[in-house]
Amino acid sequence: MDPCPFVRILVGDLTVKFPTASRPSSSTVHPLSSPCFCKIKLTDFPHQSSTVPLILSNGQNLDTTTHDHSLSACFNLNKTQIESLASKRPCLKISIYTGRVGVTCGLHSGKLLGRVIVPLSELGLAESRPVVYQNGWVAIGGGKKNGSGSSSAQLFLSVRAEPDPRFVFQFDGEPECSPQVFQVQGNVKQPVFTCKFGFRDMQSRSMSSEPGTPRNWLPFGGAHKEQSAKERKGWSITIHDLSGSPVAAASMVTPFVASPGSHCVSRSNPGAWLILRPNEGTWQPWGRLESWLERGGSDTVGYRFELQNTTLANSTLGAKTGGKFSIDLTSSPTPANSPHSSFDFGSGTGSRPGSGSGSDFGFGLFPQLIQKGFVMSSTVEGVGKCSKPEVEVGVQHVTCTEDAAAYVALAAALDLSMDACRPFSQKLRKELRQQ
Numbered sequence: 001m002d003p004c005p006f007v008r009i010l011v012g013d014l015t016v017k018f019p020t021a022s023r024p025s026s027s028t029v030h031p032l033s034s035p036c037f038c039k040i041k042l043t044d045f046p047h048q049s050s051t052v053p054l055i056l057s058n059g060q061n062l063d064t065t066t067h068d069h070s071l072s073a074c075f076n077l078n079k080t081q082i083e084s085l086a087s088k089r090p091c092l093k094i095s096i097y098t099g100r101v102g103v104t105c106g107l108h109s110g111k112l113l114g115r116v117i118v119p120l121s122e123l124g125l126a127e128s129r130p131v132v133y134q135n136g137w138v139a140i141g142g143g144k145k146n147g148s149g150s151s152s153a154q155l156f157l158s159v160r161a162e163p164d165p166r167f168v169f170q171f172d173g174e175p176e177c178s179p180q181v182f183q184v185q186g187n188v189k190q191p192v193f194t195c196k197f198g199f200r201d202m203q204s205r206s207m208s209s210e211p212g213t214p215r216n217w218l219p220f221g222g223a224h225k226e227q228s229a230k231e232r233k234g235w236s237i238t239i240h241d242l243s244g245s246p247v248a249a250a251s252m253v254t255p256f257v258a259s260p261g262s263h264c265v266s267r268s269n270p271g272a273w274l275i276l277r278p279n280e281g282t283w284q285p286w287g288r289l290e291s292w293l294e295r296g297g298s299d300t301v302g303y304r305f306e307l308q309n310t311t312l313a314n315s316t317l318g319a320k321t322g323g324k325f326s327i328d329l330t331s332s333p334t335p336a337n338s339p340h341s342s343f344d345f346g347s348g349t350g351s352r353p354g355s356g357s358g359s360d361f362g363f364g365l366f367p368q369l370i371q372k373g374f375v376m377s378s379t380v381e382g383v384g385k386c387s388k389p390e391v392e393v394g395v396q397h398v399t400c401t402e403d404a405a406a407y408v409a410l411a412a413a414l415d416l417s418m419d420a421c422r423p424f425s426q427k428l429r430k431e432l433r434q435q
Contacts, residue, residue: 011157016140044085045075139155140153166393178196199234233255245278301318373394416432
């Protein structure tokens with residue numbers, strides 16, 4: 001099936017300019033100690049906050065190259081949200097404050113300087129081509145001219161909407177229950193992968209029991225020592241295409257162990273998974289996911305995902321509330337030239353030429369990640385809730401079935417980590433308890 005249409009609204013390059021007669025002709029930019037911040041609100045979406053660099057000018061015209069090139073806010077819209085906003089005359093409201101970001105004693109620490117409103121007309125056009133809504137200086141705080149003809153405080157900003165089609169996958173059940181995975185487009189679903197969860201022999205990387213036999217998932221150990229009361233280990237989930245061939249896997253390579261004197265997995269000794277891809281009948285490491293419980297209680301799960309020793313995601317999720325895991329390498333609202341593609345994941349006909357030959361796997365997706373942009377996201381439910389992860393993958397990061405499967409395996413590993421990080425004083429469901 002084709003990918004689903006998504007649109008990204010990117011807001012960046014923010015800079016506030018104050019006129020001053022006491023400064024020399026050259027302007028001064030303070031990007032790291034900014035005395036200003038802003039709240040960016042899109043119709044029907046929660047606001048996002050960002051610091052804003054400051055330029056102090058003597059009133060001369062400034063070259064736009066003096067502003068800070070960074071992304072301040074990003075709003076991701078699916079087809080339903082695009083259509084809903086298009087009927088409401090959507091706009092962006094950027095509120096500029098002096099002071100620091102944060103709340104003190106229940107009160108906002110900043111003082112409102114002014115607002116800028118950017119209408120977002122014909123948002124549906126961004127499904128097929130980039131649309132620039134603003135790229136330049138605008139007046140804030142009234143914007144009245146003074147006697148010298150220069151304006152008061154001004155804001156430089158760039159606002160653009162661009163197409164960002166994604167493949168969407170939906171687990172049909174919780175990963176530990178070995179569910180099917182469907183590709184979703186609107187109201188249409190079709191099965192593309194199957195999952196197999198189990199406990200495996202960590203010493204074996206062979207994909208087949210004997211040379212020359214068809215590829216199978218990583219063999220599960222037939223005999224295991226009784227699991228320690230404060231250790232969770234050996235979890236594995238393998239992703240197969242509909243022909244039964246393994247196309248990705250996630251293997252727990254570092255046990256989730258309670259830190260001394262506690263019932264929790266600590267940041268100093270996290271559990272870890274390897275995300276694996278097939279290569280000539282064996283598994284090759286592709287990425288590494290670490291997870292732990294943050295200090296100060298058991299309500300927050302921390303995680304870090306690395307690809308070729310480069311950290312691509314490092315954040316937290318609510319243990320009870322869950323959230324969304326995301327890899328997004330967008331650094332500025334600069335247009336991205338990304339090819340759109342379509343694959344038949346279910347039959348495996350979307351495999352890259354030479355798939356399984358060892359010619360380009362291991363860390364095969366890293367070159368694409370250099371292109372930046374949205375990579376993937378996955379929903380994560382809190383502990384005790386039925387979790388059926390929904391995975392979105394940017395089309396520019398999928399060149400074959402194995403690419404998509406690797407991200408599905410990563411989503412499954414993160415979902416399972418929510419249980420692996422539970423305090424050891426709590427009992428896991430039977431599917432996760434090694435007999």
